[in-house]
Amino acid sequence: MSQELQADGFGADGARVAHKSVLALLEQPNVLGYLLMLPTAFVIFFFVAYPFGWGVWMSFTDKKVGMAWSQVKFIGLQNYVDLVTRDGVFWLTVWNSFVYTGVATVIKWVLGIWLAVLLNRMIRFQRLVRAAVLLPWIVPTVLSTIAFLWIFDPDFSVINWTIRRFYSWMGWGYVRGPLWLGDPTLALASVTFVNIWRGTPFYAISFLAGLQTISPDLYEAAAIDGASGWQRFWHVTLPGIKPITVVVLVFSIIVTFSDFQIVYVLTRGGPANSTHLFATYAYQVAMVGTRLGIGAAVSLFMFPVLALVIIFQLIYLKREQD
Amino acid sequence: MAQSRVGETFAKRLIVYHLPLFFFLLFTLFPFYWMFVTSIKSTHETYNREINPYVPVDCAQTIAGQTRALSFNGSALMENCFYHWRTLLRDTLFLRWLRNTLLVAIVSTLISLFAGVTSAYALARLRFRGVQTFGLLIFITYLVPPTLLFIPLSDVIGDLPLFHRNLLNSPWALIVAYPTFLVPFCAWLLTGYFRTIPRELEEAAMIDGATRIQAMIRIVLPLAVPGLLSAAMFAFTLSANEFLYALVFIYDNANKTVPVGVVSELIKGDVFYWGELMSGALLGSVPVALIYSFFVEHYVAGMTGAIKG
Numbered sequence: 001m002s003q004e005l006q007a008d009g010f011g012a013d014g015a016r017v018a019h020k021s022v023l024a025l026l027e028q029p030n031v032l033g034y035l036l037m038l039p040t041a042f043v044i045f046f047f048v049a050y051p052f053g054w055g056v057w058m059s060f061t062d063k064k065v066g067m068a069w070s071q072v073k074f075i076g077l078q079n080y081v082d083l084v085t086r087d088g089v090f091w092l093t094v095w096n097s098f099v100y101t102g103v104a105t106v107i108k109w110v111l112g113i114w115l116a117v118l119l120n121r122m123i124r125f126q127r128l129v130r131a132a133v134l135l136p137w138i139v140p141t142v143l144s145t146i147a148f149l150w151i152f153d154p155d156f157s158v159i160n161w162t163i164r165r166f167y168s169w170m171g172w173g174y175v176r177g178p179l180w181l182g183d184p185t186l187a188l189a190s191v192t193f194v195n196i197w198r199g200t201p202f203y204a205i206s207f208l209a210g211l212q213t214i215s216p217d218l219y220e221a222a223a224i225d226g227a228s229g230w231q232r233f234w235h236v237t238l239p240g241i242k243p244i245t246v247v248v249l250v251f252s253i254i255v256t257f258s259d260f261q262i263v264y265v266l267t268r269g270g271p272a273n274s275t276h277l278f279a280t281y282a283y284q285v286a287m288v289g290t291r292l293g294i295g296a297a298v299s300l301f302m303f304p305v306l307a308l309v310i311i312f313q314l315i316y317l318k319r320e321q322d
Numbered sequence: 323m324a325q326s327r328v329g330e331t332f333a334k335r336l337i338v339y340h341l342p343l344f345f346f347l348l349f350t351l352f353p354f355y356w357m358f359v360t361s362i363k364s365t366h367e368t369y370n371r372e373i374n375p376y377v378p379v380d381c382a383q384t385i386a387g388q389t390r391a392l393s394f395n396g397s398a399l400m401e402n403c404f405y406h407w408r409t410l411l412r413d414t415l416f417l418r419w420l421r422n423t424l425l426v427a428i429v430s431t432l433i434s435l436f437a438g439v440t441s442a443y444a445l446a447r448l449r450f451r452g453v454q455t456f457g458l459l460i461f462i463t464y465l466v467p468p469t470l471l472f473i474p475l476s477d478v479i480g481d482l483p484l485f486h487r488n489l490l491n492s493p494w495a496l497i498v499a500y501p502t503f504l505v506p507f508c509a510w511l512l513t514g515y516f517r518t519i520p521r522e523l524e525e526a527a528m529i530d531g532a533t534r535i536q537a538m539i540r541i542v543l544p545l546a547v548p549g550l551l552s553a554a555m556f557a558f559t560l561s562a563n564e565f566l567y568a569l570v571f572i573y574d575n576a577n578k579t580v581p582v583g584v585v586s587e588l589i590k591g592d593v594f595y596w597g598e599l600m601s602g603a604l605l606g607s608v609p610v611a612l613i614y615s616f617f618v619e620h621y622v623a624g625m626t627g628a629i630k631g
Contacts, residue, residue: 027534033450039437040505041456044463047478047502048471055474111346118343129347131615136350138614140563142581143603147353150360150596156368158356158375201350251465258467261565265585279469279566286473287570296473303470310465314458 059297065290079297090298093276096188097302100277101257104195108252109245111196112203117237119204120211130205137201145265148194152180152266184274187267191275194262199252206248210241243320250313257309258302278302354607360600362403368596378403406597407605416602418576419583424609426493426579427561430500434557435550437501438508443538445509446516447524457513464506468566475499476570495571496579500561507560508553515549516542555617559610580606 025031059079063072083090119130136144151158160177167175180190214236222232260279263269269276269284276284278301286295360368364380367373381403388395400408410416444450445457479498482489489495523545524537532540543550568579575587584602588595 023533029448029450032534033444033448033453036440036444036448037456038440040441040460040509043437043501043505044459047475047498048463048466051471051474051478052466054478055471058474058477114342115346118339118346121339129343132347133350134614135354135611138559138610139354139607140565140581140610142563142565142585143606144353144357146584146599146603147357147360150600151353151356156371156375161371161375197349197353254465254467258469260469264565279467282469282473283566283570292473292477299470299473302467306465306467306470310462313465314461 055296055300058293059300061293063293063296065287065292075293079294083294083297083301089273089276089281092274093278093281093298094301096275097257097277099188100192100195100259101253104192104199104256105249105253107196108199108203109249111200112207112248113238113241115200115204116207116211116241117233119208130208134201134205136198137205141198141261142265144198145194145262148190148197149181149266152190154179154182181267182271184271187271187275191263191266194266195256195259198262199256202252203248206244207241210244211237214240246313246316250309253309254306257305354604357600357604357607360596361406361604363597364402364405365597406595406601410598410601410605414587414598414602415575415578415583416580416605419578419580420606420609422493422577423562423579423581423606426496426500427558429497430504430561431554431557433497434501434504434508435554437505438512438553439543439546439550441505441509442512442516443542445513447521447538460506460509464503464510466503468503468564471502472566472570475502475567479571490571491573491577493572493577496561496564496568499567499571500564504557504560508557511553511556512546512549515546515553519545551617555613558613562610 026035060074060076061072062075062078063069115133119126119133150156157177157180159180163177164175167173178186181187218236218240219232222236227235257277258279259277260283263275263277263280264283267275269280273281273284278298282295282299285298286292289295359376359378362381363378367378367380373379384398384402388399441456441460445453445460476490479495480488480490482498489498519542524534524541527537527541528534562579563581564579565581568582569586572578572582575583578586580602584599584606588599588602
């Protein structure tokens with residue numbers, strides 16, 4: 001038996017030793033760690049970092065769709081200068097992006113807390129109601145926005161039908177009803193409304209998760225101290241969900257600021273380019289207007305704002321840890 | 323928190339609680355009702371400004387008539403209620419788009435889950451050099467929106483060869499692109515989840531002679547199944563919802579996903595096929611909505627994990 005073992009033992013032993021040393025290597029955090037990070041690092045490097053750098057380079061050129069790279073000229077900051085100094089739509093886009101993000105964020109925040117408090121009380125039909133409330137956020141945005149396109153239709157808007165009926169019922173005569181997507185201000189408001197509709201569930205469910213981490217003892221203590229409902233809300237509930245609020249706000253601001261789908265479906269940036277956000281304007285310039293270089297510059301204008309928000313978040317997290 | 327507090331009258335509960343909740347539900351659900359009603363209306367009803375738009379009259383009458391006569395007439399029902407559904411399923415490429423969407427969503431979810439699990443485990447458990455930098459990098463990537471990258475990324479993906487053609491205009495373009503936002507997301511969510519699993523369990527296994535990889539696969543992963551499920555669910559919906567990359571990278575009708583197909587093929591210039599659009603919006607939303615309604619509790623838990631993570 002020992003003979004047999006020796007006969008093929010050597011090779012097997014050698015393999016076993018090699019096998020062992022590979023295993024031992026894998027036990028080292030410095031080896032295993034990098035190995036496990038490899039797939040993610042690959043994706044981030046080749047499909048995020050590299051395209052980002054490529055986009056910065058494109059924004060310094062006059063690249064157009066279908067133009068060979070040998071003909072593309074490096075024009076430095078010309079695209080950026082042109083946008084800032086000669087492009088009226090660009091400044092309107094900047095304004096719209098901030099208004100859209102600011103208004104939508106504040107309203108979603110308020111509605112989200114309110115809804116979360118309501119849902120937190122809920123006992124009967126809890127699962128059903130939560131699922132229903134979440135729907136706007138989970139259903140593909142483009143598809144639900146199509147429903148709003150029909151709700152805001154210039155001729156067949158259900159809102160206008162209801163307004164008309166209400167007017168004639170009150171005896172106030174005929175009214176056509178507003179053109180929801182036809183007037184620049186109203187169109188921006190409509191687009192913002194849809195964003196609020198889609199985003200509120202995300203706030204509510206996140207805040208609900210936050211509410212559930214607040215100890216009931218705090219409420220009892222506050223009640224014993226004679227705090228009213230509002231006081232408990234201000235002094236227990238709001239501070240209790242503050243950590244989640246920061247995360248939710250940062251995430252939501254980024255998503256709202258870089259939004260594309262709602263505006264694309266409802267107005268395509270119209271009427272007369274008055275409702276563009278950075279993303280839709282970049283698409284318009286690059287994909288419809290075929291000017292890739294300027295389009296890349298438009299979307300890169302989002303970067304400083306996003307970077308600021310991310311840095312704020314990182315500082316906040318760091319401070320919380322210490 | 324109790325459902326009815328002592329000393330609270332019914333009137334107060336109604337005003338503070340039931341009414342607001344009712345309006346919230348109206349607010350969230352109305353567009354879905356609207357999709358449904360429009361999808362089962364006959365075309366002449368849809369374009370008549372005088373009749374009440376809230377009710378699908380033809381369809382309701384057909385159903386009421388058949389119920390009264392106790393006779394089922396499938397073809398009348400089809401003509402008066404499900405005409406647009408049939409047109410959508412039979413005369414457009416909707417089912418093809420649905421197949422593309424599912425293919426892209428499933429494959430990119432699997433890829434992202436794999437990369438997410440490995441890197442999340444490393445970030446949560448291993449102390450290697452640069453671990454914090456990696457964590458930061460993943461977090462930042464998670465927050466980079468697709469709208470910042472789509473122009474150069476279409477160039478980059480256009481340069482990747484696939485069987486002597488380029489990747490653009492095939493589902494593979496999306497399968498390659500979607501991990502850019504799914505991988506960081508899964509990694510972030512799962513890192514938080516792995517941290518909630520006690521270290522002692524793995525350490526005990528390793529003292530008993532298991533290697534680290536064995537401990538990870540046999541001890542940690544089974545415990546992390548709820549986290550993996552919510553990551554998969556999130557990733558699946560994120561890819562099913564994605565619009566911009568699918569709009570830019572795919573041009574052939576047959577290769578489109580549901581959101582892009584519905585928007586670009588059922589709206590032709592100034593002509594809107596409203597019945598079909600609404601049917602498409604409704605049927606395209608159903609798979610995602612179903613998944614969620616089954617897992618909504620998981621979802622809240624996963625969200626808590628993601629936020630704490």
